[in-house]
Amino acid sequence: MKMLMIMLALLLGSCGVVQVEDYNHSQPALDLRQFFDGNLKAYGMLQDRSGRMTRRFSATLHGSWQGETGTLVEHFSFDDGEQQDRTWILQHKGNGRFSGTAGDVVGTAEGNSGGSVFQWQYSLNVPWRSNTLEVNLNDWLYLVDAQHLLNKTTLTKFGFRVGELTLVIEKI
Numbered sequence: 001m002k003m004l005m006i007m008l009a010l011l012l013g014s015c016g017v018v019q020v021e022d023y024n025h026s027q028p029a030l031d032l033r034q035f036f037d038g039n040l041k042a043y044g045m046l047q048d049r050s051g052r053m054t055r056r057f058s059a060t061l062h063g064s065w066q067g068e069t070g071t072l073v074e075h076f077s078f079d080d081g082e083q084q085d086r087t088w089i090l091q092h093k094g095n096g097r098f099s100g101t102a103g104d105v106v107g108t109a110e111g112n113s114g115g116s117v118f119q120w121q122y123s124l125n126v127p128w129r130s131n132t133l134e135v136n137l138n139d140w141l142y143l144v145d146a147q148h149l150l151n152k153t154t155l156t157k158f159g160f161r162v163g164e165l166t167l168v169i170e171k172i
Contacts, residue, residue, distance in 0.1 A: 020111075020114040021114050023116060023117035024114040026114070026116040026117060027115065028116055028143055029115055029116060029143075030116050030117065030141065030143040031113075032090065032092070032098055032118060033065050033070060035143065036063035037064065037065055038063060038171065039061070039062055040060070040062070040169050040171055041058070041169070041170055042058065042059040042167050042168065042169040043056075043059075043167060044056070044059070044166055044167025044168070045057070045166055046163060046165050047163055047164045047165075048162070049160075049162050049163055055079060056078070057077060057078045059074055059076045059167075061073065061074050061075075068091060068092040069089065069092075070088075070090035070092070071088070071089060072088040072090060073087050074088070086102050086103065087103065088102045088105075089101050089102070096112050096113035096118075097113075098110075098112070099111075104124055105123070105124055105125075107122070107123060116143040117140065117142055117143070118141040119139065119140050119141070121136065121137065121139070122137055135155045135157050135163075137153050137155055137165075138153065138156070139151065139152075139153045148171075149169040150166075150167075150168055150169075151166070152164070152166055
């Protein structure tokens with residue numbers, strides 16, 4: 001019985017949540033100020049909570065920085081014809097930490113980087129039926145190389161996963 005308890009403790013201890021700090025030594029290092037500077041193109045998809053793809057999209061992005069403050073203008077074109085625009089105001093807070101605001105973001109997005117990875121969380125008002133729905137986003141950005149970034153996002157509501165977003169962003 002004692003051995004079973006030890007094995008169970010070891011098993012549960014190994015089920016920790018991945019932290020951005022786990023990537024501190026990964027390369028190439030991601031600096032949002034460098035990657036999101038200039039023109040970019042993105043391609044992605046949304047999946048519902050069962051994993052079924054529900055929408056595809058492409059986006060154009062343009063980033064610019066003045067000191068530690070950046071502006072990222074995004075234009076999304078969805079496969080059903082919907083168009084969405086978002087303008088982020090980003091603030092570099094030092095040591096790889098960033099905050100951001102946008103018109104449809106509730107409050108402020110907060111995040112930090114470790115090596116080639118950046119993770120941040122925020123709430124977003126998304127169009128749903130004839131209204132909007134506030135969902136929580138957990139965004140993970142992975143720098144593949146100087147020109148390509150992968151973004152995986154989990155969307156939750158009331159603590160339950162309601163969807164996922166996957167996209168690739170490339171510098172033009």
